[in-house]
Amino acid sequence: MKTSIIAVGTELLFGQTVNTNASFLSDKLNHMGFDVMYHFVVGDNPERLRAKIREAFADTDLILLTGGLGPTQDDLTKEIVAEEMGAELYLDEQALEDLKAFFDKRGRYMAENNLKQAYLPVGCTPLYNASGTAPGFALEKDGKIAICFPGPPREMKWLWENGARAYLEGFMDKKMFYRVIRTIGIGESDLEMLLMPLIDGQTDPTIATYAKEGECTLRVASQRDTMEEAEAAVREMTDKVTELAGEYIYSYDDEELNEVVVRILKEKHLTVASAESATAGMFASRIADVPGASEVMHSSFVTYSNESKIRNVGVPAETIEKYGVVSPETAVAMAAGARAAAGADIGVSVTGYAGPEADPGHNAGEAYIGYAFGDNTGFYAVNTSRSMRKWNRNYFMLRMLRAVYLLIK
């Protein structure tokens, strides 16, 4: 079905807010097989909104609108959509009850103008909103459909998951199942090459790859007559993907690598400590992003200078002298030293050149990731061949996470 997305809000036209709602909905709609043809952004102006709704309905059949459902006089999306589709508004009792409950729960007085939000177009499918005050709705008339969402991304996403998606699934001939598989340690083009026998000529399930700073995500999707068939097809394809690329996969459920690492460390009652040069605390900070991280990390070390590597995590001065500070030997000594200084089970380290500059004979993007776990010590050599400091530091941090993941998985 041909689809348009219209965002209503002057703050978007001022450039104060980025239209992430349109990206979110486009991604979801494309995955369901809807054909998104246009995005529009228009201010809180009834005549211009009306004109864009007409333009969108001129060559698309489904419009998703975000924003303009609030309690103020400026919020006119619902009114204009109802008018354009020839529907009156009625006071929806459930919406009114929700609204009252929302204010009661917070011990707040409900201003008169909030009542406006409990009105919905006659004949619509209400999308009641437990994440805010404004309900959304879907309205179908003469083969044209409009779905209205509140503007705040959190509320829009909540209504998508709790009503809008199911409503749109009713317009799909087939049932769709998909799985998001996450990998690290292989570039997008190499991963595509590896999976070429599966991707080539494949129509269902489909396999799509998405690159994301140093990581690569795979989406395996199937549309079949029943959900069981779709699930079975995705499961079978996932097995084939695992056979070819299993060593790079760290999640079959779209988890973040730091979440996976903290989860496994907790399960296995293990602790980790880092000694970080180029990343300077990014690894430790990423571990601490996950609630409850204090169970698995007690201390870590930012060892930027040579002296700090010697003094704070006990790297032998001779190691640095003999092999250089950016070397496998120094990386391993840092990992073992961090483990000892923190009294942790696992030590992990990085020493390298974040860029834009590097010492003579080296290049920005060169690094060594060291690890130490029981008798198992070793290193990974990394070379991004990039001079972008931020990109390199993020990539080194991901490779540290991967090193730990491979030790404990």
Added chain:
Amino acid sequence: MKTSIIAVGTELLFGQTVNTNASFLSDKLNHMGFDVMYHFVVGDNPERLRAKIREAFADTDLILLTGGLGPTQDDLTKEIVAEEMGAELYLDEQALEDLKAFFDKRGRYMAENNLKQAYLPVGCTPLYNASGTAPGFALEKDGKIAICFPGPPREMKWLWENGARAYLEGFMDKKMFYRVIRTIGIGESDLEMLLMPLIDGQTDPTIATYAKEGECTLRVASQRDTMEEAEAAVREMTDKVTELAGEYIYSYDDEELNEVVVRILKEKHLTVASAESATAGMFASRIADVPGASEVMHSSFVTYSNESKIRNVGVPAETIEKYGVVSPETAVAMAAGARAAAGADIGVSVTGYAGPEADPGHNAGEAYIGYAFGDNTGFYAVNTSRSMRKWNRNYFMLRMLRAVYLLIK
């Protein structure tokens, strides 16, 4: 002047890319006094692009287009814009030279299809592109103006700064000067209250506040007949702002706080070390974001557990027992301990509850920032009253940066 922004690119309609170009340009245009009325996104489809250009020109006079200037057959923005505005294309010699130089410099072979990028509409103002291969251009006809930019945000911004802005300034009756002042340690509404005597009833210069995770930015802008007058008006208003809110200001030139801190540390030949509990390395990592940070930070400590605070930065066990681990006394001991363990000039620390949970008698968002510099030791008490882990950690990190800034400024 009424303005539309049209982004061309199927990747936007797939939801793979967020349309940050539209926000960037909207922000800049609004600040220059242009009235942005619509954003459109359309795929790489000539007929639909043509239709949207016509719709945009129907009630706006200026269109900024991004994307679709590349070398492939899909890239048709230039061709459609030229057709719609009745201009032929010609081979631009400067563009051709730039293109050849681009490939020569990289030792790469220039494929035949790249030549396409050196063609421009007759009568346009070329916007030569030193940041990529595709030049942009501005084309005016019968009171309508189209400006085309390449899609990659880096190139689009480069062309904005190096040509497009100056071109559009020609359409402004007045000259504009503005300054972006950055503050930390005060919320947006408090800052507005503080500056109310200046903001109230003020038409030129204007003062606008923007909140950004834990920080607040002020934009002071003036439009006058000459640039000298505009600059003088902004300077005068900046002095008044400084009188009222000077203690919160850390940059008059839109610098990031970590950049300011690293710059001053370098100038004063000082080094800093952190002991981080809730932020777990974010402060150190933010310092290391700035190239050359190794001059000002040699080591830092992630001291998540009580034992780590005792073992790695020498906090007396009695201090933690007597005052609690989240206390001013522990924060100060951590800062002094980090300084000693790192042999640095300045120590800074945080101990607090990132959330979502906190120990009994405390709440998420409560933290103490400790500092030690010469004989000057002390702390800041922070309480965000929020339970959002990411928000709190980021805010604590900013307050650590601010603590260092106040010591050295």
